[in-house]
Amino acid sequence: MNLPPLAAIRAFEAAARHGSFTKAAEELSMTQAAVSYQIKLLEERIGTALFLRRPRQVTLTEIGARLSPVISEAFDMMRAAIAATRENADGVLTITTIPTFAANWLVPRLGSFQLAQPALAVRLQATREIVDFSRQDADVGIRSGSGRWPGMIAHKIFDADFTPMLNPALAASIGGVKTPADLLKLPIVDPSDPWWQLWFAAAGIPEPDLRGDPRSRYGDQHLEGKAVIAGQGVGILTPAFYETELAQGQLIQPFDIVGTADHFYWLVYPEARRNVPKIRAFRDWLLGQLEER
Amino acid sequence: MNLPPLAAIRAFEAAARHGSFTKAAEELSMTQAAVSYQIKLLEERIGTALFLRRPRQVTLTEIGARLSPVISEAFDMMRAAIAATRENADGVLTITTIPTFAANWLVPRLGSFQLAQPALAVRLQATREIVDFSRQDADVGIRSGSGRWPGMIAHKIFDADFTPMLNPALAASIGGVKTPADLLKLPIVDPSDPWWQLWFAAAGIPEPDLRGDPRSRYGDQHLEGKAVIAGQGVGILTPAFYETELAQGQLIQPFDIVGTADHFYWLVYPEARRNVPKIRAFRDWLLGQLEER
DNA sequence: AATCTCACATAAGCTGTACTTATGCATGAT
DNA sequence: ATCATGCATAAGTACAGCTTATGTGAGATT
Structure with a gap:
């Protein structure tokens, strides 16, 4: 079954609450005539009188009195739900x-x-x-x-730039990393990362020999970083992501040379x-x- | 807080149920464009997206998903209440x-x-x-x-006519009622009733002497009838109301003369x-x- | 008793919302 | 690659729903 026009229901709800078309009209910011019209419409639609027109007031009929609280409750539900939505949205x-x-x-x-x-x-x-x-x-x-x-x-936010980083103990194991070429003595974490090529080029080594170790591919800088911190190899990482680790000495950045891909x-x-x-x-x-x- | 336009809420409710603007439009007998428009309106009004537009379907956002069941319930309430009203009215x-x-x-x-x-x-x-x-x-x-x-x-329904009636025992107590004048020998139940004047006039007695007995005024034919059946006097009653009593002999109608006031x-x-x-x-x-x- | 006031009804006319039509766009299906 | 599907958007329109203006009846007021 289709609902009657909702504007009519809203007018009825307000009028029932106030016991007055005039006050309902005020609440809904419209004229008394509009409320009267809507309620007449609703009464015709559902086929029965909802209000008794008494001289200086309107009263609900028995049927109107049964309908009114349910409609009010339904409206309250909607009001509350939409208010909750607003809060939720905010x-x-x-x-x-x-x-x-x-x-x-x-x-x-x-x-x-x-x-x-x-x-x-x-x-x-x-x-x-x-x-x-x-x-x-x-x-x-x-x-x-x-x-x-x-x-x-x-x-x-910041540049997605990149530079080699490694665990200081790993660096010490080969007597320290002094030149970019030193890095090639160590395992490379994810040698397939295109950033390596870019960085070595920037560092003056156009075609580095990156011995691929199939186990060391992570596909995610986050995991790659973990591996590097754990000392499993040299990684090419974004410095902005490792400020803390660099400050605390868990990682070192051996060169200031930083690659960038704009x-x-x-x-x-x-x-x-x-x-x-x-x-x-x-x-x-x-x-x-x-x-x- | 004011509710958003109810037409928009209705469109949302239907669209949420169907997961489709097109189907909602069918249900509401309108075009898909209208539903789309209404929902956009609602989203702007409450300040947050309610649907995610995915290819070939729409999905509720989290907020939309929370709102939808409450709105549906409110609508169901209204539908049920109005259906009940109809039944009640019928x-x-x-x-x-x-x-x-x-x-x-x-x-x-x-x-x-x-x-x-x-x-x-x-x-x-x-x-x-x-x-x-x-x-x-x-x-x-x-x-x-x-x-x-x-x-x-x-x-x-029938004429509000009137004629004297009395308990048969009461009639017997004065040897039967043969002429209209005989009635004047008996107590008159509610002598102030204007019908008496009219009836006696019709019966050829223009100015009857109706001895008023202040106790016998009932103001209601129903009570008057009870008194007459109980034998307390002659009453002037509407025959159509006493068919049963006449048939069973609890009352008699002594004359065919019937008064009427049109x-x-x-x-x-x-x-x-x-x-x-x-x-x-x-x-x-x-x-x-x-x-x- | 006469007048006033209040609340709703009604008529006429206007306005703006909610619609339709037509089209575009993206994407998944074939 | 083409088609089909579903939603968005723009433009134009119709009519519901509104306002304004006036009428009505019965309490309230004098």
Whole structure:
């Protein structure tokens, strides 16, 4: 069965609550005539009188009196649900991020964001799919790329640059790493990574002999980093991801030479939503974190 | 907080149930474009995406998924309530009737109506107020009057005529009632009733001596009738109300002379509702009852 | 008793929302 | 490679739903 026009039901609900068409009209910001019209419509639609028109007031008929509380309850439910949705929409920040950035940078720092924004819950989606907010349930994204996405605002986070890193003990085992060529004496973690070629070229070694060890391929900088810290070989990593480990001496960066592919990490979100409070808060926090360096 | 436009909510509810704008549009008998438009409106209104647009289908976002069941439930409530109202409206017949007719004619016969229409419940309102269906919660009315009410259909039930009646034992106590004048030898139940004047005039006694006995005024033919049956005096009553008592000999009607004030009992109901089944059923039953006489 | 006031009904006319039609776009299926 | 499907979007339209203006009836007020 089809519902009667909802505008009519809404008018009925308000009129029943107030016992007055005039007051209902005020509540709904319309005229008394409009309420009268809608209620007449509803009565015709369901085929029975809902109100008794008495001189200075209207009263519910028996049928109207039975209908009214149920309708009110249904409206309350909807009101509550939509209010909850609003809170939910405001109170949960969903971040879609590439896994590497999540593991190496975001997750370790999220605690500070949550301290700063205790009312905001964070939901993380680590995925490599290109970010498309019309088909991903997310508020902000972190992606690498050119930074040009139509309709999107993109803040540069840092360069996806790369340089060799290794465990200091591993370096000591060959008497220290003095020249780029020294690296070739050590196992290479993921020698298939194209970054190696780029970096050695930048370091003046155009065609390095990278002895491939099939076991050492991780496909993810996060895992590669773990292997390097554990001393399993030299890795080519993004320094910004390993600030802590470098500071604590778990890793060393033997050369200042840094490769780059003109590739950046970006914080992105739809331009239309740039003033949504939770998005603002996250952007400000993230940019603040970068300045602290 | 104000609810978003209900048309948008309805579109959302249907789309969420179907997981498809196209199917929702079919259900609501509108185009896919309209559903798309409404949902976009709703999303803007509550400030968050509700659907993820995936190729060949739409999926609810987390927030949409939380909202949807509540909205569906609210709609189900309303649907059920309105369906119940319809049943109620169809299943309860409210009759507003003048008390005399209720007591003397209608109530004793209602059992037969209820046997004939077991699905119909009857609610009786005995009141003397003029019948006005816009301010009385009733489906049909029984009133006396001229039979001309604008916008109303009125079926004549019978003449509100009147003639003296009395208990046969009372008649015997004065050796029988042979002439109208004989009545004056007996106590008159409610001598203030204007019908007496009219009847005696019709019977050829223009100025009868009605010895008023202040105790014997009832103001209601029903009570008056009880007194007459009990032998407390002669009453002036409407024969149609006392068919049973006359047949069984509890009352006698000594003269065929019947007074009338061109006043009838009418069954009335709004013209616009003449085809409502319960009203039809009652009208047909009532007219049938009259023919059986 | 006469007048006033209040609340709703009704008519006429307007306005803007919610629709349709037409088209475009992306993607999964064939 | 082509087709089919499902949603988005733009433009134009129709009519529901509104406002304005006025009428009505019965309490309230004097």
